[in-house]
Amino acid sequence: MKFPKTYTLKEISEIIDADFVGNEDFPVFGMNEIHVVEEGDIVFVDHPKYYDKALLSNATIVLINKVVDCPEGKALLVSDDPFRDFNKLTHHFKPFESASSSISDSAQIGEGTVIQPNVFIGNHVKIGENCIVHSNVSIYDGCIIGDNVTIHAGTVLGADAFYYKNRPEGFDKLISGGNVVIENNVDIGASCTIDRGVTGSTTIKEGSKLDNQIQVGHDTVIGKKCLIASHVGIAGCVIIEDEVTLWGQVGVISGVTIGKKAVILAQSGISKSLKGGKTYFGSPAEEAREKLKQIASIKRIPEILKKLKKI
Numbered sequence: 641m642k643f644p645k646t647y648t649l650k651e652i653s654e655i656i657d658a659d660f661v662g663n664e665d666f667p668v669f670g671m672n673e674i675h676v677v678e679e680g681d682i683v684f685v686d687h688p689k690y691y692d693k694a695l696l697s698n699a700t701i702v703l704i705n706k707v708v709d710c711p712e713g714k715a716l717l718v719s720d721d722p723f724r725d726f727n728k729l730t731h732h733f734k735p736f737e738s739a740s741s742s743i744s745d746s747a748q749i750g751e752g753t754v755i756q757p758n759v760f761i762g763n764h765v766k767i768g769e770n771c772i773v774h775s776n777v778s779i780y781d782g783c784i785i786g787d788n789v790t791i792h793a794g795t796v797l798g799a800d801a802f803y804y805k806n807r808p809e810g811f812d813k814l815i816s817g818g819n820v821v822i823e824n825n826v827d828i829g830a831s832c833t834i835d836r837g838v839t840g841s842t843t844i845k846e847g848s849k850l851d852n853q854i855q856v857g858h859d860t861v862i863g864k865k866c867l868i869a870s871h872v873g874i875a876g877c878v879i880i881e882d883e884v885t886l887w888g889q890v891g892v893i894s895g896v897t898i899g900k901k902a903v904i905l906a907q908s909g910i911s912k913s914l915k916g917g918k919t920y921f922g923s924p925a926e927e928a929r930e931k932l933k934q935i936a937s938i939k940r941i942p943e944i945l946k947k948l949k950k951i
Contacts, residue, residue, distance in 0.1 A: 642670035642840040643733055649715050651684070655732055661707060662715025668701055669730055672839045673859065675877055675895070682729070683800040684722040685887065712852070723805050727815045732838070735815035737763045737781060750787065762798070780836065792852070794831040797822070801838045801858030801876060814838060816858065823847075823864075829854065835876070842916050845882075857894065857902035869906070881916060891923075 650664035669680030674690075677683045683699035685691055694702050695711055695894045699886055702710075703717040703726060710716050719725045743749075748848045750769035755761070768787035769772070777791050780798025788832070791797070797820045800822025804811040819836025820829070823845045831853035836842055837859040848866040856862065857876035864882040872886050875894035880886075884898050887906040898904070910925030922929040922935075 641672060641730075641733065646680075648816065649717070650822045651703075652933065653717055656717070656719065658703070658725060659718040660716060660812070661710055661718065662701075666701070666715045670839075671726070671733075672699070673877075674699075676840045682717065682726075684726040686722045723814065727929070730815040730817040732760065739763070744781075756793075758865055774830075780820075782819035783821070783836070783906075784841075785822045786826070788825045789822055790827045790841070791822075792828065792830040792832075796833045798836040799833060801835050803838060803858065803876070818859065819841070820844075826850075829870070832856070851888075863900070884916075 647666060647668045648664060649660050649662055649666035652662040662793040667680060668682060673683040674683050674694060674862050676943065677697050677699035679698060679700050681699045682701040682703055682872050683694050683697055684703040685694035686705045692711045695757065700714050701717060702714065702893050703719060703722045703794045705719060706805055707716065707718055707720050732872050736841060739762060742794055744763045744765065744931045746763050747761045747765040749755065749767045753767055756773060756775040758775045759773050762781035763778060764781055765779050767785045770787055771785060771789045774793040778796045800816040801814065803814040816836050816838050818835050818840050820836050821841045821843045825847045826844050829850055830851055831901045832854045834856040835858045836844055839857055842856060842858055842860050845864045846863045847864050848862055848870045851870040855873045856867055857874055860878040861878055862880045863884065866880055866883065867885045869886060869888040871889045874892045877895045878892050879897040881900040883900060883901045885903045887904060889907045890904045890910065892910040897913040898910065898911060899914060901917050902914055903919040905921040905927060905928055908921050908925040911924040914920055914925065919928040920926060922931040
């Protein structure tokens with residue numbers, strides 16, 4: 641998330657009532673999660689296990705719960721609760737806007753686009769030309785949709801990320817301030833749910849096709865010309881490169897990358913990054929031929945045991 645203007649370290653510290661380490665005029669351009677941070681961004685960290693990862697990331701401002709040695713060219717915002725204060729910043733820069741109509745006055749809808757009855761289009765949504773949005777679709781604030789996109793009935797674009805901190809009193813939600821970006825020539829089936837990014841964008845790139853009842857988690861990027869079948873569940877922060885095929889009921893854990901032109905056969909579970917250009921099967925998924933050989937060998941165990949008993 642980029643701020644509408646450049647702020648100083650002191651100005652940001654005043655918004656969240658935190659101390660800072662660094663020049664008070666140190667420039668702050670935005671805020672992001674660790675996997676998408678850029679120079680000038682704030683990243684938060686609240687556990688010593690992840691201090692180094694945050695301090696050595698591309699972020700130049702670290703919202704942290706302890707004063708530590710700060711790498712050259714970076715600054716600290718010191719808070720007793722960085723998670724809470726990251727939420728404060730999201731509230732400040734991306735406050736919730738209630739809707740006053742089913743299609744917001746601030747929405748932009750391109751020429752030739754058809755909006756069917758009972759569609760909700762939120763604030764500041766942009767929809768390109770020659771799209772079809774079928775009934776009962778909900779498109780939350782800030783989503784961006786390209787040209788020649790079809791979205792079937794009951795799909796939801798831009799719901800909150802499934803991201804919580806476990807506190808003694810219960811789960812504390814990390815507020816979502818990102819959006820969903822759908823590029824040109826994408827088809828999205830019925831009853832799909834594509835969550836917005838926490839601070840960035842969940843993106844489906846040009847020419848990809850999604851079947852019905854698919855879940856896509858926050859900040860995930862689906863590449864060009866991907867084919868995803870029904871009942872696939874993709875967690876947050878996943879990178880799916882171009883021309884990947886995921887068949888039915890595939891599950892993908894967060895934070896992994898699936899390489900270009902990989903094919904994942906039905907009912908497979910992805911627990912680690914996979915190289916492109918290969919076919920995978922099973923849970924955990926492995927190269928399909930090797931996995932099928934393993935299954936064939938397991939089936940032979942009773943026969944082998946019988947032979948051993950006769951010896």
